[in-house]
Structure formats: structure tokens, C-alpha cells
Amino acid sequence: MNSPAMLAIGSTLLCGVLGVAGIHTYASGKAQRAALLDRLAITGPHETGRPRRFTGIDRRLRKTALGKRIQLKLAVTGLDLTPGEFFVYMVAGVAALWMIASSVLAPFFGPIAGLVALWAANTFLNWQRQKRIEKFINQLPDLSRILANATAAGLALRTALGMAAEELEAPAGEELALVTSQLMVGRSIDDALGELSERLPSRELVVLVTTLVLSNQAGGAVVGSLRNLTETLEERKETRREVRTMLSEVNATAYTIPMLGLGALLMMNSITPGSLERTTGSTIGQGAVILALGLYTLGFIVIRRLGKIEV
Template sequence: MELHNLVQLTTGVTLLTCALAVLGVHTYARGRAQRADLVERLSHTGQTTATGRQRRFGDLDRRLRRTRAGKKLELKLAATGLDVTPGEFFVYMMAGVAGLWLVGQAALAPFFGPIAGLLGIWAALQFLNWQRQKRIERFIGQLPEMARILANATQAGLALRTAIGMAAEELEAPAGEELAKVTNQLAVGHSMEDALGELADRLPSRELVVLVTTLVLSNRAGGQVVGALRNLTETLEERKETRREIRTQLSQVNMTSYAVPVLGIGSLFLMNGVKDGALDRMTGSPIGQACVIIAFGLYAVGFVLIRRMSRIDV
């Protein structure tokens, strides 16, 4: 009798254990699914990434994001569309600076090591600006089509939130990706004004500011947005053609702005190649070092002035 009770108890405990194991596996699978869904949403709001790759330098990245410069860098990286965290970009930039420092010191003279490192920092920041500007230009090129889709959707009776989600599905990157972020921000409780405002901060341009202002005011006042979007579409098409013509006309001037500092740096290699050790002797005295610094400063001023003179706001 006691043996029979022990068998029943053992069987009951085994069944209970199996039931708890099944329940635990089910709970674990559901938790993973919820976490994946949350990561997907947060990736579109810019708070995390859904690429699945292992992020490097996590501690440095968290510390960097707490600083004002880190927040600006994070916003700029989000505008470029690059799959790089602020911590990773900082480490890669420092590695490039160290490499340029050694190359400049070995190929020219020890005095040029720090200058080459500073040029590396400038080049990295310029690369980010170039990537961001290129993405902004692509986004501006898609604005007329985006305004047309929003106008058609709202004219069909759809809500503005639904129209934005439809435009995110139909448009290619970068407009589709940016509107998908706006859609996911609205899904997690952000207001229309905040979500569109963050979009304008990520991709600053006059055209986008006008579109965002039109959508926000129409959504807040409950006005008719179709007519405004129709007129805005025509205006954006005209501005798109004007910007294209200006960019074509100024392409030679922009190339000249980059050619000026390149010629200056090339002349240093030419001098050192003609007479080995000439740069060592030139930078061996305070006067020579001051002359080199002044020359680099003048090249930088020339670059900035040419860029400023060729900038035309439309």
C-alpha cells in the first residue's frame, strides 16, 4: 500500500514537473517574441537597432551618449543612416587619427604627426556631414512624391496617421525608413507634433520644415489638408528642379574648394621627395613651424571661403 502511494506521488510530481516545464518554455517563447517586437519598434524610433549584430564598445557608447557632444553625434549618425553607434564611430575615428599620425610622422616629419591627426578628425566629421547631406538630398527628392501620396490618402478619407503609414510602405529609403520611424513613434504614444518634429531635426531642410508645419497645423486645427498638400507638391517639384540646376552649375566650384588643400598637402610630399629631409630641417625651428601652421590655416580659410561663396540658399 505504501509502495502504491509512493508510485502515485512520484507520478504526480513528474506530471507536475512536466507541466511546469511546458509552461516555462511557453512563457520563455512568448517573452522572446515580445522582446523581438519591442526591439523592432524601438529600432524605428531610433532608440536601438534591429540589425541583430553584436554592438562593440558598449560601455564607452553609454558614457558617450550621456554627454552633449555624444547626443549631437548620435543625432548626426541617425541622419546619415549609417549602422554605427556613437561609441563605435568614436573608436574608429581615434584609430584613424592614430594611423594618420604615424603616417604623417613617418612620411613627412615628426612635426606633421599631430597635424595629420587633426586632419583625420576633420575628415571624419566631414564624412558624416557629406553622408547626412547626401541623405537629405535624396529625401528632398522624394518629398514631392511623399506629399502626393499623403494628399491622395487624405482625400480618400484616411486619417493622417494612416496616410503616413501608407507612405512609409510605398516609398523607398530614406523617406520610407524615416516615415516608418514616425509611424512607430506614433504607435508607442508620441504626439504627431513630436514625431514629425524629430523627423525635421534628423533631416533639416526648408522643404521638410514646410511640409511638417503644414501637417502639424492641419492635424492640430482639423483643417483640410488635401488642398495644401496639392499646392505644396507643385512647389516642391519646382524647387527640386531649381536645386538640381544650381548643383550642376556649382559642381566645378565645389571641386575647386577641395583641390586647394589637396594641392597644398601634395606640395609637401613633392618638397620632401625632391630633397630628402627638407621638411625635417624646415620644421626644426620655431619660425619654420609657425610658417607651416600659418600655411595650413590659410588653406583652411581658402576652403571655407570658397564653400561659403558657392553656397546658394534656394
């Protein structure tokens, strides 16, 4: 057999071996990726070891834009939920409120109750996020004090952040542990702290991060700055508590007014059974109900705006 034939046979065999190896590598990588997704779906973002529900839905939902948005919101709330679990619970809540409103009030109120359930789910996530931010802000004086003491003892800022992550409780401990992990894999202090301030936005955290970043870049009396910042944060903490107490009545009023409207509907329907169904059976009645709901919503938004004061 001549040399060109041997070369062709050798090339064919080599291509076949490389093709088989490539297919095997692709299949192995795909299997590892699927196993990783399954493990993430089971353990969840907090790795509590709790058995996860709806793993199939969660795996498919994470590939969509809606799933990614839900995952980002859940990541900053501290909730031990996967996007699939939250999505299933939200859909179940929408269906339950839809059926309850349709049966208790009138079929016209079913879609409205479904929209209210969607709004309530999004509001719940925003409330949990704000609650976590408030708790983190209350821990900032302790964080600043720990960093000041560690820096005064001659420790580097990276080491001081690690100590604070071990000593502080959640959410500050969890967030600083994430910052420490990012620093260990090579991220700069500026990027890690900047991402922290984006996850939990607040004026107090921005001031602390700016102080740490500038001190890390230009040097200087970081201990004195942190001690002064600790006193300032303590004063702001007390001020925020006083303002929140003064505005608690206003915030309660914002939620009481819509509940009064719902109570009026229930009372009307209980006094005269079927009155809401007859009212919403005509175009004029539906328009009047929508107008009333719009006015209640406007009042809720206006009162919430009046009771929202940034300190």
C-alpha cells in the same frame, strides 16, 4: 512573551523581508538594464542583427557626453554603426594619419595630421547627414502625393502617414515609420512631425509639416493644399539639381587647392629628402608652415562659402 516584544520581533522580520525583496528587485532591475544595453550594443540602432564590435567600449562611451553627441549624430546619418565602433575607427584613423605624416613628411606634421583626421571624421558625419537630408528632400514630392491621395480617399492623417511609411524607401520610409510608432504610443501629430523636421531640417520639410499641422488643427482643404505643394516641391527639386550642377566645379576647386598644397610638400620632400624636417626644426620654419596651412584653410572656407547657395 509580552506584546511589545512580539511587535518588535514582527517588525524586525518584516523589515528584513522587505529589505531582501528590495535588494532582489534592485539586482534584477540592474541585470535587466545591463542585458538591454548589451542587446542594444549588439543589434545597434537599426536592428540589422550584425554582430557588433567593441561592445565594452560602446557601453562605457554611451555614458559620457562625448558618446551621447556621437550617438545623436549617428542617429540622423543612417549609418549602421554604434558610437563605440565609430569612436574606435576614428581613433585608429587619427593614429594612422599621425604616424604616416610623421614618417613621410616630418614629426612636426604628426599632430596636424591628427587634427585633420578629427576634422575629417566630423565632416564625414555632417556629409552623411546632409546626404540623408538631400535624399529625403527628393522624396518629399512622392510623400506629398501619397498623403494627398490617401486624404482624398477619406483616410485619416495618421493612417496616411502609415501608408507612406510602407510605400516609400529609406530614408523617408524609416523616418515616417518612426513618426507612426510615436503616434501609436500616444504622441500628438504636432510633436511627432515637429521632431521630424528637427532631425532632418529643410525648408521643404518645414513647409510640408506646417501644412499638415495647420490642416490637422483647423481642418480645411488639405487635399488641394497637398496637391499644390506637390507641384511646388517638384519644381524646387529640379531647381536644386540645376544649382548643384552649376556649383559642382566650385566645390571641386575647394578641395583641389589643399590637395595641391599637400602635393607640393610631398614633391619638395622627395626632391630634397629631409628638407621638411630641417624647415620645421626652427621656430621661424614652424611659424611659416602654420601660416601657410592657415592660408590654405582660409581659402578652402572662402571657396566653400562662395559655392554654398541656399535654394
